[in-house]
């Protein structure tokens with residue numbers, strides 16, 4: 001057991017740092033949805049061209065085939081350099097792609113994976129429905145098989161980036177009359193197919209980043225099913241394990257940077273002399289350190305056994321709640337200036353307001369606590 | 384970088400857990416046999432990091448968490464620090480010096496048969512010779528015999544400042560073990576106790592109390608192992624990491640002990656049941672080399 005990085009890993013870290021120092025854009029990611037997507041694509045392409053996209057993805061599909069430790073080193077340096085948020089590439093890079101690597105056919109992988117890494121195709125996730133949120137097995141959107149096509153009808157909601165996406169991870173009911181986890185399929189849905197209508201939804205932070213999607217006799221080829229017809233629940237669970245597991249490493253390492261930024265701000269403004277603020281900052285600094293240790297422990301587990309340990313669910317919950325406390329502290333340090341916030345501002349108030357998603361999206365904090373109680377402690381299932 | 388246990392650590396941990404279960408069960412914590420101490424020393428746990436054995440602090444922290452989970456005598460902490468940084472061998476009691484000198488109160492834990500006591504004086508670890516035949520009586524913590532000593536005998540500081548980090552690390556490990564014990568006791572009870580025709584752990588209000596005990600343990604354990612490694616590597620931030628581990632383990636111990644009592648309901652409040660043993664141990668440990676905020680904020684002189 002040790003915390004030293006190998007000399008090869010240290011060299012890799014320096015490479016990351018040098019490149020980021022020279023290449024991180026000076027301008028911020030634009031607030032306007034259209035402009036933001038352009039920004040995200042250009043930045044992803046630059047990352048790809050320089051070899052920083054898909055660090056631990058297989059070489060055959062455009063990745064570099066390096067270890068998850070190197071991926072984490074990259075993310076640490078990325079946060080330290082205050083490089084831009086991954087934005088619209090989140091779904092494709094963090095869980096769409098990894099789900100395909102694990103479950104898709106060779107043809108699906110060869111077509112989609114390099115496009116995701118290059119920033120050429122934007123993905124979105126169509127899991128939640130108005131009647132199926134925490135209870136995902138309540139999905140009612142259906143796909144009827146007609147010849148070699150699926151005919152889709154129904155609706156999805158809270159679909160992040162739906163209005164700018166090219167493709168969607170769509171989970172629907174392909175077996176008529178099936179119940180709950182049975183009879184579902186995970187399909188690749190082209191977002192520009194006829195019959196798809198997208199109604200964007202504004203968040204309380206002002207951004208328009210998610211939408212409700214309506215499907216009216218949308219026809220897609222049956223070959224777009226991933227992992228086999230009727231296996232949708234299993235494939236969706238692998239998507240969620242990426243989304244809740246490795247997908248959040250970027251958030252985890254970013255918090256190490258955020259606490260240091262807050263501390264520096266509190267020191268220079270004199271706020272640190274306030275005992276209550278000092279107490280809270282001290283507590284968060286300790287927790288951020290532990291989060292890093294947990295992340296390291298989890299990735300060492302992945303390196304050793306090929307999969308994250310049972311504590312991955314703990315990390316997800318802990319990160320989301322700690323992140324919200326960091327955002328609240330930023331608000332507290334800013335004082336009355338937060339009252340001048342307007343839609344369109346991209347500042348700590350916007351971060352605070354969007355940050356509510358951390359304990360809702362991808363499984364609420366309540367659902368995460370159920371999972372911890374049931375899987376880690378063996379308590380009886382409530383649902 | 385690897386924070387998983389290697390096969391030697393796993394084996395050592397399994398041996399420790401087995402031994403503790405057979406020889407030092409938590410349910411006998413308030414009535415330990417006199418011979419227990421000799422057996423503990425014979426198992427080598429107090430001298431693991433001495434040059435003769437040369438094990439790592441990370442390994443030691445793991446083992447001490449296991450010992451702490453069974454509410455092992457707190458004197459083990461002082462004895463291990465003395466064995467590593469002084470030339471005293473044999474039983475060393477744990478000294479808690481009231482930080483306000485005018486109070487002049489010195490508490491000695493596990494004094495029976497100990498020639499010396501070790502504890503923090505200011506920010507340094509120091510040792511004092513104990514009068515012969517100092518006997519302890521359990522006070523708040525029924526599993527920790529305590530003697531008061533007045534006037535305070537002269538304390539001799541140990542030279543190496545790392546001894547204070549070592550003391551803090553082991554106290555954190557004991558506290559983590561205490562938190563683990565409370566977590567498991569609560570979950571065990573929540574699985575078997577039934578009300579409204581189902582195990583109480585089925586109710587989310589209780590399930591989530593239990594989940595939070597698991598979160599606190601997982602968080603504190605990761606930081607403890609990281610801190611142990613930082614100490615082993617002479618890392619420039621070792622003092623911070625040990626303080627962080629100390630603080631998280633302390634919070635986990637107290638919060639989990641309190642949660643465990645709530646999960647048990649009425650029986651949780653009784654003298655006869657075990658939950659209060661964890662609570663009282665947690666409060667005692669919170670006074671052993673606690674984390675300092677200046678160190679955590681990087682402002683210590």
Ligand SMILES: Cc1cc2nc3c(=O)[nH]c(=O)nc-3n(C[C@H](O)[C@H](O)[C@H](O)COP(=O)(O)OP(=O)(O)OC[C@H]3O[C@@H](n4cnc5c(N)ncnc54)[C@H](O)[C@@H]3O)c2cc1C
Pocket residue numbers: 124125126127128130132133134135157158159160161210357360361362363364365366367383587
């Ligand atoms: C910013 C954002 C982005 C999102 N992006 C996407 C996306 O791209 N694709 C997608 O498919 N979905 C997305 N979602 C949806 C997200 O997955 C759901 O919001 C989430 O699963 C909760 O479902 P719900 O909103 O229907 O809330 P509900 O499930 O109705 O929950 C309401 C409240 O009830 C609680 N609750 C529900 N069931 C239980 C229970 N069994 N025990 C205890 N409490 C319970 C919840 O914790 C919550 O507090 C996004 C959500 C947000 C906020």
